[in-house]
Structure formats: C-alpha cells, structure tokens
Amino acid sequence: xxxxxxxxxxxxxxxxxxxxxxxxxxxxxxxxxxxxxxxxxxxxxxxxxxxxxxxxxxxxxxxxxxxxxxxxxxxxxxxxxxxxxxxxxxxxxxxxxxxxxxxxxxxxxxxxxxxxxxxxxxxxxxxxxxxxxxxxxxxxxxxxxxxxxxxxxxxxxxxxxxxxxxxxxxxxxxxxxxxxxxxxxxxxxxxxxxxxxxxxxxxxxxxxxxxxxxxxxxxxxxxxxxxxxxxxxxxxxxxxxxxxxxxxxxxxxxxxxxxxxxxxxxxxxxxxxxxxxxxxxxxxxxxxxxxxxxxxxxxxxxxxxxxxxxxxxxxxxxxxxxxxxxxxxxxxxxxxxxxxxxxxxxxxxxxxxxxxxxxxxxxxxxxxxxxxxxxxxxxxxxxxxxxxxxxxxxxxxxxxxxxxxxxxxxxxxxxxxxxxxxxxxxxxxxxxxxxxxxxxxxxxxxxxxxxxxxxxxxxxxxxxxxxxxxxxxxxxxxxxxxxxxxxxxxxxxxxxxxxxxxxxxxxxxxxxxxxxxxxxxxxxxxxxx
Numbered sequence: 001x002x003x004x005x006x007x008x009x010x011x012x013x014x015x016x017x018x019x020x021x022x023x024x025x026x027x028x029x030x031x032x033x034x035x036x037x038x039x040x041x042x043x044x045x046x047x048x049x050x051x052x053x054x055x056x057x058x059x060x061x062x063x064x065x066x067x068x069x070x071x072x073x074x075x076x077x078x079x080x081x082x083x084x085x086x087x088x089x090x091x092x093x094x095x096x097x098x099x100x101x102x103x104x105x106x107x108x109x110x111x112x113x114x115x116x117x118x119x120x121x122x123x124x125x126x127x128x129x130x131x132x133x134x135x136x137x138x139x140x141x142x143x144x145x146x147x148x149x150x151x152x153x154x155x156x157x158x159x160x161x162x163x164x165x166x167x168x169x170x171x172x173x174x175x176x177x178x179x180x181x182x183x184x185x186x187x188x189x190x191x192x193x194x195x196x197x198x199x200x201x202x203x204x205x206x207x208x209x210x211x212x213x214x215x216x217x218x219x220x221x222x223x224x225x226x227x228x229x230x231x232x233x234x235x236x237x238x239x240x241x242x243x244x245x246x247x248x249x250x251x252x253x254x255x256x257x258x259x260x261x262x263x264x265x266x267x268x269x270x271x272x273x274x275x276x277x278x279x280x281x282x283x284x285x286x287x288x289x290x291x292x293x294x295x296x297x298x299x300x301x302x303x304x305x306x307x308x309x310x311x312x313x314x315x316x317x318x319x320x321x322x323x324x325x326x327x328x329x330x331x332x333x334x335x336x337x338x339x340x341x342x343x344x345x346x347x348x349x350x351x352x353x354x355x356x357x358x359x360x361x362x363x364x365x366x367x368x369x370x371x372x373x374x375x376x377x378x379x380x381x382x383x384x385x386x387x388x389x390x391x392x393x394x395x396x397x398x399x400x401x402x403x404x405x406x407x408x409x410x411x412x413x414x415x416x417x418x419x420x421x422x423x424x425x426x427x428x429x430x431x432x433x434x435x436x437x438x439x440x441x442x443x444x445x446x447x448x449x450x451x452x453x454x455x456x457x458x459x460x461x462x463x464x465x466x467x468x469x470x471x472x473x474x475x476x477x478x479x480x481x482x483x484x485x486x487x488x489x490x491x492x493x494x495x496x497x498x499x500x501x502x503x504x505x506x507x508x509x510x511x512x513x514x515x516x517x518x519x520x521x522x523x524x525x526x527x528x529x
Contacts, residue, residue: 031425033112036203037397038333039420042317043090043207044310045083045120045146045214046381048343048373048391051310055392056245056375058230058238059307063318064394067337071396072405072449075251078412079341081388082381082464083145086340086413087209088124091131093417093440095461096520097124098527100438103131104417104428108205111426114138114197118190119209120145121162126527130435134165139193141173141186146211149182149218149309150359179359181220183210183309187316191323198327203424210316213309215348215364217356223308224301224357231303232296234288235372236261242375250406252376252495259378259387259496261285265345265367268482275352282347283367298355303369305357331398334423338413339391341381343373376496384463384470384479385497397423401449409453412460414442422446438526459519471516478502478512486513 044052053061054068080086080095088094092101109115117133121142133140140162147159151170160167174192175185190208197204231238243258266283291299317337324330345367354361365373370380377387393411395401400423421428422444429437447454456474463469463479470479475492488502488509502509 033203034201035332036113036424036426037399038203038329039108039113039205039424040320040333040335041090041205041207041416042320042335042337043087043119043209044313044337044339045209045211046341046344047213047310047339048370048375048387049377050242050246050375051213051306051343051373052314052392054394055251056242056249057310058241059310060226061310061314063314063321064337066321067317067335067394067396070398070403071335071394072401072407074393074411074448075406075408076410077338077391077393078389078410078460078462079339079391080413080464081341081384081462081468083120083214083340084122084124085464087120087122088127089414090416092127092438093414093442094438094523094527095414095441096523096527097126097128097438098529099128100436100529101126101128101131101527102432102435102437103136104420105133105136105205105207106131106432107421107428108424108426109136109138110432112203114194114202114204116140116190116193116204116206117142117209118186118193119143119207120211120214121209134162137164139189140164141189143182143211146214146216147182148216148359148362149211151180152359181312183212183312183316186210187319191319194323198329208320210313212313213306215344216350216362217302217305217309217364218359218361219305219308219312219357221357223311224304226311227304227307229300229304230307231300234291234296235299235303235368236288238372239375242372246376256376257496257498258376259498262367262371262378262380262387265370265380266347269346271347272349275349278352279347279349281366282349282364283345285368285371299366299369302356302363302366303372305363306365306369306373308357334395334397334420336393336395336416338393342377342379342383342388342391343370344381345370346381378497382464382468383481384468385481386491386495388464388468389462389470395445395449397449402451405451407448409448410456410460411445411448412442412457412462415445415457416442418442419445419449423449436529438529441523441526459515461516461519469516471512471519473512473515476508476512478509478516488512 050056053065091103105115115137117137117140142162144159176188271279348364350362356363374387379385379387443457460472467483478486487500489497
C-alpha cells in the first residue's frame, strides 16, 4: 500500500510539474483580456526617411523624438512604396491577397479588442470588401486616397469623410478647434472613442492614419511661421546636414555616400495642363544657387508648409502620448510610427493662383524637396529604389522593449500583423466565419524588439506594380525603373544604390529574377485559393 501511494505521489508531482511548465511557458501562456497590451499604429503619408527629427530632420518632432528615445528605431524598414499597397499589406499581412484575406483588426475585435480606425483608408483591388474599416471597427472616421486638410471653400469633398459607414460633411464631424483641420480632428475623434474601452478596462486597437504630409500642402498659419526662412539655405545644404546627422547617430557607417540629386523625375507621370513655364521646373533638380531670390523665397514657403504639416502631426501624437500617461496605461501600450512610402515629387498642383499653405490652394511638393526628404537615398514614392520604399519605423512598448535601441536588422510592413499577433498572444485562425483565412506572408519582429537576432526572411518585395518592382534576398536587390531592365545592387556595400552591377553580374540578376518570378507565382496561387 505504501509503495502504491509513493507511485501515485510521483505521478501527481510529474503532472503538476508538466502543468506548471506549460502554463508558464512564454510561448503557450495566453493573456487575460486585462493583461493584453493596447495597440496604436500611427501611419504617416508621403513622409521621407529623413523628414522626422529622430532620423536627422530639422523639422521639430519632439514627440517622435520621445518615442524613439523610449523605444526602438529601425535603420532599415520597407513599405510597399505607395499608399494603397502599403495599407493593404499592413492590415492583412500579405504582399498579395485575395478573397480570403482578412484585416487583423477583424481578429482582434472578435477576440475582445475595441477597434478604432481614424484616418485614411486606401485599398488595393485585391482587397475584399469585408476588410474595410466600416466592417471591422467599433468606431471609424475615414477618407479615401487624399482630401484637403482645411474644409474646402466649396464644401464639396473630392473624397468625403465616412463616419461609421456614412458619408458626412465637416459640420457633422466632431472637432474641438476652428477652423477645422483634418489632422486635429482625427485625433479629437480617436481620443474621444478610446475613452470608452479605457474606462471599462478593455484593450483597444487604434489606427491613426493622418494623411499628413500628403498633398495638398495646407497648414495652420502659426505652424508655417515656425519654419519660414529655415529653408532659404536650400535643398542641397539640407541634404548635407541631414546626412551628417544620420551618420552621427549611427544609422549609416562613416563613408556612406549621399546619392546625387535626381532629375527629370516626372518623366513617368505627366503634368496637368496649363502654366507650362512653372510646371517645367517642378520635376527638375536645380542647384539652389541657380534660383533667383523670388524663387528661393517661394521654395522656402513650399517646404515650410510641408514641415508645418509634419509638425502638426507630431503635436497630435503628443496628445495621444499624454493621454496614455494620464490614464496610466503607457507601459502596456504598443505605439508604432511609420510611413507608407517615401516623399512624393509629383506635380498634382491644381492651379498657381494661391500659395502653398492656404485652404483655397491645392499645391504639391517639388521634386528637389522630396529628394531632400528621402536623404540619403535616390528616387521617391512609387519607386522600388530605396528612396521610395525605405522609411523610418519606431516602436515603443515600455513593458517589453528596452528603451533607446537602434537596430540595423531589416523589417517590412508585411511583418507588422504577425508581430502583433505574437506580441498580444492572439491566435491567427485558419477559419474566420465563412472565410478560410489566407496565411500571413510576413514574419514577426518580436525577436528584434527583444534585442535578439531574427532569422531574416527569405525575401523582401516592394515597388509600385511590376514596372517599379524590387526584389531583395540578403544583401542583393534587383529593381526596375518603369519596366526597364533589372538593375542590381549590393546593399551591404552600397546602401544608397550608386553602383548598378547588372552588366557585371548577369548571373546574379538572372538568379534573383527567377526567384522573384517563382515567389510571385506562389503568392498569386495563395491568393486564388
């Protein structure tokens, strides 16, 4: 009898030990809803790599500086080079999706998160209807593609606001300050809406898609005044100063070459009709000293308005961070900031009767300033070259992520969804209602956030359509320029893509092009299932 008791005791201890190990495993242990971290994703629009303070800009962004100081910065982070593919990839975790793509917010909401979408919404044609904000959010205020920042004088929006699925005018949108300004109003609504889950102890997922600093160039007068005169030193000097800061802060090694000024950028995108003399200069790089005094003043104003738009966005990010502090929830809230693509050089000016900045005007940034925004890289939004697809990424999560980190490991916007599923210990299902969920195509960044080395994904892909596609494996990258022959770069030796090796290494081009084609076929097959 004593021997039987001993055996039973041993079995009980083994079972208890196994249970203890299982329930305390970091991989298997689920979190209660009270323990789940809140998630805030802030997406800038057409903001270049060096257009924010932590990445070398003279633009004042103290709140992004704070996020960077209290979190982790990526020196290398890819997007999809344009508005709609970046957003589609962000929310679905897919390079290429189909009818079975799901918005990760759908899953989070079903698992108990309160979901708020406040900002721009722009989807690829492959994105199914069920991923849209009005179907996946508890509260949503959206606009498609782009819209003015001030209320247009005509009161007719080219892309109207959609409030919880219904088209509304500005007078129907909650805003705390006159005149109405989109960046402020999006924050007003976001903070109002998350107050409910915070007061009730429910975790929330907030997406803030400000639309800044996408054209039209419009900003509050006081914000513009802060920068007036700053840019009279010119785009050449601004690029040099930003490059120096980037190297000083460790983003690039000493000796990294600044890409040469780009020219004739709009040769792939025509001008609107009229004002031919003015428009001829917009896509071109010109040495700053070659501009006359009037032109320099005009260009100073143009960039001052852009800076003011970024500044206003940062002020609103500060409102969000202050709210987290006041509510005592900052430590368990994941906050990330990134942009959808590099700075935009396209001439979409509607007329030149009004200067940049005012509500009546609809002006866009000149290519030379966009080139400065993408320092140290060449080319812009849409391009698969680094200037279009490589932008900033900052993440703060005090409970888990050590402050003040700078990582040189490469990340991609496709990695955000799997990162959030792992960080929140939320299960990504094989089935969601009647939808057989398309598997995620990214890879979690959590090892990097924890200060470890992540096994690098087999490939990275970006660029607007196959005409501007880029495909990267390890340090090797092929990229097209408007459907021309593949270019080849070794990004370890040549991060700013100065030396095209395609003619010297045709075998490497062929290998990467073959791999790209195979991956494309694989992704399309997944999308069609």
